[in-house]
Amino acid sequence: MSDGYTAQSIKVLKQLEAVRQRPAMYIGNTGIEGLHHLVFEVVDNSIDEAIAGYCDWIKITLHPDNSVVVEDNGRGIPVDIHETEGIPAVEVVMTKLHAGGKFDQKIYKISGGLHGVGVSVVNALSEYLEVEIRREGRVYWQRYERGKVVTPLSVRGETQRRGTKITFLPDESIFKSINFDFDILNQHFQELAFLNPNLSIEFADQRIGKNVVHKYQGGIVSFVKYLNRTKNVLHEPIYISGEKEDIKVEIAIQYNSGYSERILSFVNNINTKEGGFHVVGFKSALTRCLNLYTTQNNLLKKEKLSGEDVREGLTVIISLRMPNPQFEGQTKTKLGNSEVKGLVESMVNSELFSYLEENPTIAKAIVGKIIEAARAREAARRAKELVRRKGVLGDSSLPGKLADCQEKDPAKSELFLVEGESAGGSAKQGRDRRFQAILPLRGKILNVEKTRIDKILNSQEIRTLISALGTGIGEDFDINKLRYHKIILMTDADVDGLHIRTLLLTFFYRRMQEIIQKGHLYIALPPLFRLAKGKKEEFYVEDENSLQRFLIEQASKNIIVTDQKKSLKLEKQALKSYLTNAFIYHSFMAELVKQGYPEFLIESLILFGIKEKTLLGDEIAVSKLKEFLVEKGIKERKIYKDQETGFYTLEVSVNGHLSLVDSKLINSFDYQKCFSLKKKLHLNATPPYFFYKNGQEIKVEKENLLWMTILEEVKKGYVIQRYKGLGEMNPEQLWETTMNPQKRVLLQVTIQDAAMADELFSILMGEAVEPRREFIQTHALEASRLDI
Structure with missing residues (x-):
């Protein structure tokens, strides 16, 4: 090949070591962020091929078992023998840390993967990884397990295509969960498609039957339009671009009528x-450009526009392509090249000013917006001065209803923001006064998504909150003055409580985002149930799932199950395993029922034995399935074949309810889980079944009623109280369940994806009604813990 990409392009800096022992050093953590980082690392290699001009198509497929396939039509990883390592270059890339083509700028002038650890780390943290390379007319293949080679590189055929296909399954012994989130992945792939015009990125999630293709000719101009699609925009996007010293800069700017910047x-x-x-x-x-424009056109008197003024309602995308970016760590969250500051400054100064001069209508709309913002800031300043004179926002003043703690070190202090005076009273009595402060909030605070800063400061509840935190707000905000390093939102689990929590989250995200970024904001998880047994035994559980797990644990200690012939004996660990599988099975079944599939239909499909969607591509097998369903009393209404996929779809009726049996259902994560668990629930015994409780024999006629009957009998031994609000708990209970650092559960609020978070707050809390209606309709089935 003439592209010069060979084994000699692969530079080896260091052996791969200790990745499995210390994965967080390479992927950030072993939680949800680290798991998704694996996919991003592999996709980034394909993106680098696209930037280099050798790839225009990438496909990512997520299988029901959470294995991932990333395929592209780039040049394919080199397969010739590496000069210094003596093994195929692909093996070097997959098994050596700090090895890759990114160190040779002849191969990748522009690249995000500078450290060369990406795909080798993915390999080390995967149960298995298979690489297929289409290159120079041949198909090469190799398999690795937990980073080690298990098969030599082999030729598996011939092809006219080219590219790389990597399949991997994250190692469950490393990650807390290997269940990928569709939205996190899809959002990232969409961003990449926006940033690389005309690159097609296809994402197929076979667990839920979703397939999306992202391809945008407009690049970051399309990106900024997409981000503002739920808002009232003031003008078409302004596009600025330029290149100097191998650094290419692209910027897309658009203002909307809102009050937050993005x-x-x-x-x-x-x-x-x-x-x-x-x-x-x-x-x-x-800031400099808009100040100059307003001054030269006599649009402002003496005052100057601040940075906060000119960024109100601003949405901007800044995209750089450069040879040697200096990032902070492997996660690459901050650019450290100081030379780009002057380059971006001079480009924006000249090009934006010229644009405003040449487009007076757009300039008028933008300047009108920011002058309004400046006046509101001035009004806010006067409001601050007024409340300071009254002692509400003064540095030393604290609101009267704040029950402060004795500790003066912010790092050791906690502030609970509690819904309602009643719960606030219990929290004040139950807390540890040494380090826990309580601020009761009355009712629902102002929705800051729809409100400018001057109006926000007119809200008594928000002024009280700002005063308690001590940081100030707006231009005065100083994170170093934060008085508590743990701010804990403690609201009821009902609809009103969740609404108040959302309003508080909106306030912190829009007006004090640094508190979230520094990891200071938390959500308390008060229990949903209290279980009492006699006067001495008392237990608390946080939700329905925890309640069921508690009951299963108690059942496994006290109950033995037998069948009619006494050939079955379920007790202790075996009974616990059976009950746990039954509960999980019915949880997944409930999800399928929510989606509109009758339980009897799912049970029948499992009984027939349809596990893989490939069966729906076989006409004879589909006919047998149809006959089987008809025998079960399920009426077949229609059968048709999708010519593109080759799979059949059966439209059936169960008690008058129409359902589709198709590849989407069979391939879904919920169905696959039900199918695998159903086998574990078969007891291979002769009903009826018997178990004993308190010396009394209880008889169960049918196998599918056994697990539920056992748990219902265990439940009878407890008085179960479902809490609707924090006010129902006395101070001792509130401390024991929700405030005691030794026992409580807190959720730390983080921003995993700024674009996704920004859009979510805009949809849920903004002015536009239609996007909110669509969101609710889309996610209605996911709602839980509703007080209805």
């Missing part, structure tokens, strides 16, 4: 969530 920055397709010098340069230039 700045997304990328370097070589990497989302620099913490910004860097490119963002600093843009902010500085934007």
Whole structure:
């Protein structure tokens, strides 16, 4: 090949070591972020091929078992023998840390993967990884398990195509869960498609039957339009671009009628969530440029526009392509190249000013918006001065209803924001006064998504909250003055409580986001149930699932199950395993029923033995399935074949309810779980079944009623109280369940994806009704813990 990409392009810096012992060093953590980082690392290699001009198509497929396939039509990883390592180059890439083509700028002038640890780390943290390379007319294949080679590189055929296909399954012994989130992955792939115009990124999630293709000719202009699609925009996007010293800069700017700013920055397709010098340069230039424009056109008197003024309602995408970006760590969240600040500044200063001069209508709309913001800021300043004189926002003043703690070190102090005076009273009595402060909130606070800063400061509840935190707000905000390093939202589990929690989250995200970024914001998880047995035994569980697990644990200690012939004996661990599987099975079945599939239909499909969707591609097998369902009393209404996929769909009627038996259902995660668990529930015994409780024999006629009957009998031994609000707990109970650091469960609030978070707050709390209606309709089935 003439592209020069060979084994000699692969530079080896260091052996792969200790990745499995310390995975967090390479992927951040072993939670949901680290799990998804594996996919991003593999996709980034394909993206680098696209940037280099050798790839225009990438497909990511997620299988029901959470294995991932990433395929592209790039050049294919080199397979010739590496000069210094003496093994195929692909093996070097897959098994050696700090090995890859990214160190040779002849091969990848622009790349996000600078450290060369990406795919080798994915390999080390996967139960297995298979690589298939289509290159120079041949198909090469190799398999690895937990980072080690298990088969030599072999030729598996011939092809005219080219590219790389990597299949891997994350190792369950490393990650807390290997269940991928569709939205997190899809959002990332969509971003990549926006940042790389005309690149097609296809994402197929076979667990839920979703298949999406992202391809945008407009690049970041399309991106900024997409981000503002739920808002009232003031003008068409402004596009600025330029290149100097091998650094290419693209910026898309659009203002909307809202009050929050949204700045997304990328370097070589990497989302620099913490910004860097490119963002600093843009902010500085934007403020200077708009001040110059308003001054020259006599639009302001003496006052100057602040950075906060010019960024109100702003949505901007900043995308850089550069040869040697300096990132902070492997997660690449902040750009450290100081030279880009001046480059971005000069480009924005000249091009944006010229644009405003040439487009007076757009300039008028933007300037009108920011002058309004400046006046509101001035009104807010006067409001602050007024309340300061009254002692509400003073540095030393604290609101009267705040029950402060004795501890003065913020790192050791906690502030509970509690819904209602009643729960606030219990919390004040139950807390540990040494380090726990309580601030009761009356009713629902102001929705800051729809409100400018001057109006926000007129809200008594928000002023009280700002005063308690001690940081100030707006331009005065100083995270170093935060008085508590744990701020805990403690609201009821009902609809009103969740609404108040959402309003508080909106406030912190829009007006004090640094508190979230620094890891200071938490959500308390009060229990939903209290179980009492006599006067001495008392237990608390947080939700329905925890209640069932508690009952299963108690059953396994006290109950033995036999059948009519006494050939069956279920007790202790065996009984616990049976009851747990039964509960999980019915949980997944409930999800399928929510989606509109009758339980009898699912049971019949499992009984028939249809596990793989491939059966729906066989006409004879589909006919047998249809006959089987008809025998069960399920009426077949229609049968048709999808010519594109080759799979049949059966439209059936169960008690008048229409359902589709198709590849989407059979391939879904819920169905696959039900299918695998059903076998474990078969007891291979002769009903009826018997078990004993308190010396009394209880008889169960049918196998499918056994697990539920056992748990119902165990439940009879307890008085179960379902809490609707925190006010129903006395101070001792509130301390024991929700406030005691030794026993409580807290959720830390983080921002995993700024674009997704911003959009979610805009949809849920903004002015536009239609996007909110669509969101509710889409996610209605996912709702839980509703007080209805």
